[in-house]
Amino acid sequence: MKSTKNSFRVALIIAVLAFTVAFATSCGSGGGGGQGGGEGGGGEDISVASDIAYPPFEFEKDGEPTGFDIDLMNEVGKRAGFTPEYQNVTFDGIIGGLANNQYDAAISSMTITPERAQRIDFSDPYFNADQSLLAPGDAGIGSVDELGDATVGVQLGTTGEIKANELKDEGTIGGEIRTFDTIEDAFSALENGQIDAIINDLAVSQYEAENSGGNVEIVEVIPTEEQYGIALPKDSDLRQDINDALAEIKEDGTYEEIYKKWIGRAPEEIPQ
Amino acid sequence: MQFESPIEFDPSLFNPQNIRDNYLDFGVIFQNFDSILQAFLVTVLLALFAEVLGIILGLVLALLKISRSKILSSPAQVYIDVFRGTPLLIQIIFIYFATPNIGIRIESLFFAGLVALTLNSAAYVAEIFRAGIQSIDKGQMEAGRASGLTYAQTMRHIIVPQAFRRTIPPLTNEFVMLIKDTSIVSVIGLEELLRSARVLQSATASQTPLLAAALFYLAICLPLIYLANGLERRLNRRTA
Numbered sequence: 282m283k284s285t286k287n288s289f290r291v292a293l294i295i296a297v298l299a300f301t302v303a304f305a306t307s308c309g310s311g312g313g314g315g316q317g318g319g320e321g322g323g324g325e326d327i328s329v330a331s332d333i334a335y336p337p338f339e340f341e342k343d344g345e346p347t348g349f350d351i352d353l354m355n356e357v358g359k360r361a362g363f364t365p366e367y368q369n370v371t372f373d374g375i376i377g378g379l380a381n382n383q384y385d386a387a388i389s390s391m392t393i394t395p396e397r398a399q400r401i402d403f404s405d406p407y408f409n410a411d412q413s414l415l416a417p418g419d420a421g422i423g424s425v426d427e428l429g430d431a432t433v434g435v436q437l438g439t440t441g442e443i444k445a446n447e448l449k450d451e452g453t454i455g456g457e458i459r460t461f462d463t464i465e466d467a468f469s470a471l472e473n474g475q476i477d478a479i480i481n482d483l484a485v486s487q488y489e490a491e492n493s494g495g496n497v498e499i500v501e502v503i504p505t506e507e508q509y510g511i512a513l514p515k516d517s518d519l520r521q522d523i524n525d526a527l528a529e530i531k532e533d534g535t536y537e538e539i540y541k542k543w544i545g546r547a548p549e550e551i552p553q
Numbered sequence: 554m555q556f557e558s559p560i561e562f563d564p565s566l567f568n569p570q571n572i573r574d575n576y577l578d579f580g581v582i583f584q585n586f587d588s589i590l591q592a593f594l595v596t597v598l599l600a601l602f603a604e605v606l607g608i609i610l611g612l613v614l615a616l617l618k619i620s621r622s623k624i625l626s627s628p629a630q631v632y633i634d635v636f637r638g639t640p641l642l643i644q645i646i647f648i649y650f651a652t653p654n655i656g657i658r659i660e661s662l663f664f665a666g667l668v669a670l671t672l673n674s675a676a677y678v679a680e681i682f683r684a685g686i687q688s689i690d691k692g693q694m695e696a697g698r699a700s701g702l703t704y705a706q707t708m709r710h711i712i713v714p715q716a717f718r719r720t721i722p723p724l725t726n727e728f729v730m731l732i733k734d735t736s737i738v739s740v741i742g743l744e745e746l747l748r749s750a751r752v753l754q755s756a757t758a759s760q761t762p763l764l765a766a767a768l769f770y771l772a773i774c775l776p777l778i779y780l781a782n783g784l785e786r787r788l789n790r791r792t793a
Contacts, residue, residue, distance in 0.1 A: 376758065380575070397758070434742070437751060437755050438755040460752055460755075462740060466740070466741075469650045470742070473650065473658060475659075475660070
């Protein structure tokens with residue numbers, strides 16, 4: 282009697298476990314269920330890493346990733362014949378993840394740099410960007426030359442961090458450079474007065490300034506002439522397809538449409 | 554519902570060269586040894602201070618909790634429940650990023666991390682002490698009271714000293730947890746061991762700093778783990 286009861290219990294536990302696993306895998310397929318590329322173009326699913334906390338390029342709205350990069354990548358997928366499945370990750374983990382073939386691609390406002398290009402490949406550039414200095418309007422900081430001993434916040438692994446370190450090496454920044462995992466954390470610290478300024482991508486800091494109710498503003502544009510690219514593992518088969526799709530998107534006016542939608546004005550120049 | 558394998562295995566991706574270049578490039582560590590060592594020191598000091606302060610606060614909480622007065626025991630119970638029942642990551646984010654809204658601005662990152670770790674570990678320490686105190690035979694309290702000592706005097710001179718000895722192994726284990734938990738504090742930007750490793754990782758595009766940081770944690774945690782095991786064995790022998 283006792284053993285039948287026990288074997289029934291074991292069977293029950295196994296059934297529950299099996300059900301849980303089946304349920305978890307069916308929901309979790311492709312990085313968190315609801316995050317699939319809503320308007321992708323069918324074909325095979327590819328995993329696309331992005332640090333989805335970087336408006337207006339990538340952020341979540343109603344639980345779905347949205348923004349400039351997301352619209353662009355969905356459009357690329359539609360034309361190149363794949364559906365992006367977005368994986369929300371911290372920015373500093375993206376390059377390692379691509380180098381280890383953890384992701385098929387990444388779109389995350391990532392600047393094409395020679396150092397990064399040693400470990401991963403990039404598509405043709407899709408966005409002309411600059412850096413910027415963000416500070417409270419009343420802080421008396423008008424440019425990087427006036428930073429003195431101020432504490433400068435940056436997001437870990439970004440070109441903002443690289444720029445800040447350059448400025449520190451040449452003595453323009455005399456204070457501490459504080460790194461944050463997400464740019465949102467850096468913005469919080471700035472609004473709290475726990476850091477004095479932030480060096481970060483212009484369009485993103487611009488967006489923050491406009492939504493801060495006048496608390497912080499862009500005090501200086503730091504021209505770097507950097508360009509964002511879609512990042513890929515080395516020698517990825519997708520590169521040619523993505524470049525062809527990008528060229529088409531730039532040509533037929535779709536690029537300008539996406540640009541206007543998210544940046545609020547027409548692009549001065551379409552990156553080639 | 555479609556079934557998709559949660560794991561894919563592709564032997565053709567095996568890349569020993571990448572493992573060596575990215576994970577075992579210890580030259581990167583030696584070139585930046587000073588900054589890593591300094592960050593390691595921050596981690597150790599953070600854990601030590603938080604442990605000492607956590608023991609003091611935890612003892613107070615434990616004594617309050619076992620008190621028969623509801624006015625004393627309820628707040629302690631609520632405190633312990635809140636800090637044991639919520640993730641440390643949320644606690645540190647609240648303590649650092651949210652407190653300016655009520656007019657408190659913590660300027661020092663070290664201090665912010667210390668506050669979060671102390672408040673958190675005090676809740677765990679309180680439970681360890683409570684268990685320790687309650688493990689002392691009731692007869693001891695009765696004997697103390699019968700020989701004319703007050704409740705407080707019996708606690709202080711008879712119960713707590715014995716309980717403290719019994720709590721040393723679990724406290725040591727708690728300290729090991731605390732050392733590892735200091736890494737969570739890196740979220741506010743404090744350059745402790747993990748953040749320093751990640752900054753170096755970002756600067757050098759090498760994963761080696763992360764592995765090196767893990768070795769540093771191991772170097773300090775392992776002796777403590779074995780110490781706790783040894784103490785436990787000795788204690789068990791003596792009380793058996």
